[in-house]
Amino acid sequence: MKILAFAGSNSTVSINKKLVTFASTFFSENEVEILDLNDYEMPIYKREIELEAGIPQSAKDFAAKIDASDLILLSTPENNGNFPAVFKNLMDWMSRIKGRKIFGEKSMFLMATSDGARGGASVLEIAQKRFPFDGAQVLEVFSLPKFRESFEEGKGIIDEEKKAEFEEKVAVVKTHFA
Numbered sequence: 001m002k003i004l005a006f007a008g009s010n011s012t013v014s015i016n017k018k019l020v021t022f023a024s025t026f027f028s029e030n031e032v033e034i035l036d037l038n039d040y041e042m043p044i045y046k047r048e049i050e051l052e053a054g055i056p057q058s059a060k061d062f063a064a065k066i067d068a069s070d071l072i073l074l075s076t077p078e079n080n081g082n083f084p085a086v087f088k089n090l091m092d093w094m095s096r097i098k099g100r101k102i103f104g105e106k107s108m109f110l111m112a113t114s115d116g117a118r119g120g121a122s123v124l125e126i127a128q129k130r131f132p133f134d135g136a137q138v139l140e141v142f143s144l145p146k147f148r149e150s151f152e153e154g155k156g157i158i159d160e161e162k163k164a165e166f167e168e169k170v171a172v173v174k175t176h177f178a
């Protein structure tokens with residue numbers, strides 16, 4: 001099984017990338033690839049760019065990575081209750097690839113973390129409702145609030161309750177591929 005992991009962030013110190021990288025260690029018996037949105041830069045979607053230059057190669061390359069995977073591990077930040085612009089832009093461009101649903105009918109373990117107490121609850125609600133229409137089968141959803149207190153580099157999730165919840169969800173995701 002091929003695992004594709006990425007955060008919906010372009011921060012070079014992204015806490016969501018830290019969470020998704022931690023999540024990927026639970027799938028280390030598989031081939032795991034971790035992508036960084038900074039390696040897939042593209043202009044903000046604009047009709048004229050699409051008409052004149054077509055869909056950016058980076059959007060096509062990212063879509064190809066999704067197509068080559070069996071399971072997507074995604075952790076997204078929440079910006080003003082919604083997706084960060086960089087991630088929404090990537091999704092918008094990928095959706096313009098002919099005949100494509102953004103997530104290519106792949107299974108997904110959907111996560112979010114933030115330093116706040118809600119742990120990206122709003123963006124998770126939006127993603128959970130919307131992603132099935134975008135070709136993602138969301139197997140499980142996990143939120144990690146108060147990242148700074150709940151997560152430690154090298155150790156991962158240190159909040160015992162959250163760690164147990166996370167491990168249960170990983171187990172459920174794995175049953176889909178047993």
Ligand SMILES: Cc1cc2nc3c(=O)[nH]c(=O)nc-3n(C[C@H](O)[C@H](O)[C@H](O)COP(=O)(O)O)c2cc1C
Pocket residue numbers: 007009010011013014015016017076077078079080081082113114115116118119120
């Ligand atoms: C423009 C902007 C809006 C934000 N809005 C929210 C929000 O609605 N909810 C939230 O929990 N955090 C919000 N934050 C804080 C982000 O969750 C925080 O920056 C987080 O570290 C981003 O994740 P990352 O490190 O993976 O990029 C916002 C940050 C920015 C810059």
